[in-house]
Amino acid sequence: MPVSEKGNDHAMTVSSDDRSHSANPPSDGESSLVRAERSPARAMNVARPPNPRMVHRPTVNPDLRTHGTTRAARVAIIGAGPYGLSIAAHLRARGVGFRIFGNPMESWRARMPGGMLLKSEGFASDIYDPERRFTLKRFCAQNGLCYADTGLPIPRETMATYGLRFQRQLVPDLENRTVVALDRSSRDFLLQLDGGETLIARRVIVAVGSNYFQHVPPSLAHLPTALRSHSSEHYDLSRFAGHDVTVVGGGASALDLVALLHEIGAQVRLVARQPSVAFLSKPVPRSLWHRIRYPVSGIGCGWRSRFFTDAPMLFRYLPQPTRLRTIKTYLGPAGAWFVKDRIAGHVPFLLARTPAYSEVRDGRVYLQCKGDGGQSELLTDHVIAATGYRVDIGQLDFLSEKVRASLQSIEGAPVLSRNFESSVPGLYFVGLASACCFGPVMRFLFGAGYTARRLSEHLSFVSGVRSRLRLTGFRDLTRWVL
């Protein structure tokens, strides 16, 4: 219940714009990498015979073989969301040995609200295997689920189930474990898993998504977590039924939450710093001219979006200030078209205001918001900060001090080579953490396709060169150069 709301609350103005090889430790103590070498077909678990040019190559450097409790992997992938799974499926098809860790599709199963619909179109919501055989479209067709390339929002639940099915079929050796520490020796990485196992890996791909990078405004950060949360902490909203909830933020997550909270019977309001709330327009049949002027892309219509989706490798070569500005401003906050009618006129919006001060009063949150829209004071049961993510590799608490200190970054984001490799040789970052170098597409599912292709080509090449150099007696060279 608002205590008082001074100033002019802006009426809502709507602007429409446009295994790997491993997993469960082998019971016989034999490295699964070694077993995979011996039986590539079994390790790959694919119905078709593998492409002879992509036969499984030796994956274990003798230096990396199992010893004591420490096991080995050519490549370790940290993270089992759409990016990690796509990369794993590509590496597997190329016969590059790896282990992959993480709770499969965790963000989609446990960190997005039930009932949420995807903002991306069906055709842009795939997880990627090299042959494009396991698309969302095919998954929906096989399971009798409604699907359209455009114009039919995909439920979050469908995406989560699709991802799990993808994982079971194409990445069956996934290890549902958390990497708690990552350090580097002179030439390898040492990973520590929950449960105590340690692992040596030659190369490590960090595909941990956005959850380490949650941003909460300083004016809210000190509130106890029972009264304040981040949007990524909510799966089941039912506990808020009948309660007064304030959602801070003006982007898609905020607007989704507002709609869902309103629908379960919470008294919800939105506080946003923008003077108006934007919604994307519903896809409609378009004239040829319009399609030429605003070509479709995996992240929206228009030539700029098309450039970002089709040429992430070129984005890297833009001047740094341009890249940083683009990442901060491109595709600014906007709700999905299907959310507009569910909240317009039903939910109070306090626009052009940001939380300036908050404290706990009688078990509730007293919130003071200020801005061009005026000043508002209110008492609320819970504040949800739907205030997005800010990439900061310093937040990746599993990285050792040594690794962190060696990582070059720009405004918190790692500097990456064209192969997604950071300034620490052998350490790669993908997904949101790579957006600063590869552009806004990396904030979306769609970016996983390019990432998986590029990274698997690179790792397969490196792996092949290493093997050949080793066979020709240049072992020391392979050790230090590749």
Ligand SMILES: Cc1cc2nc3c(=O)[nH]c(=O)nc-3n(C[C@H](O)[C@H](O)[C@H](O)COP(=O)(O)OP(=O)(O)OC[C@H]3O[C@@H](n4cnc5c(N)ncnc54)[C@H](O)[C@@H]3O)c2cc1C
């Ligand atoms: C509310 C919301 C809605 C979204 N809607 C869309 C949409 O409609 N369309 C779209 O394209 N994108 C959308 N996105 C963005 C979407 O989340 C990303 O595109 C996609 O999930 C990124 O995949 P990822 O693999 O990088 O990260 P995630 O999906 O976040 O997966 C991270 C993985 O890392 C694992 N992990 C983390 N830390 C560790 C560790 N220390 N050890 C082991 N494993 C670890 C997790 O268990 C998880 O498996 C949305 C995001 C949010 C927050």
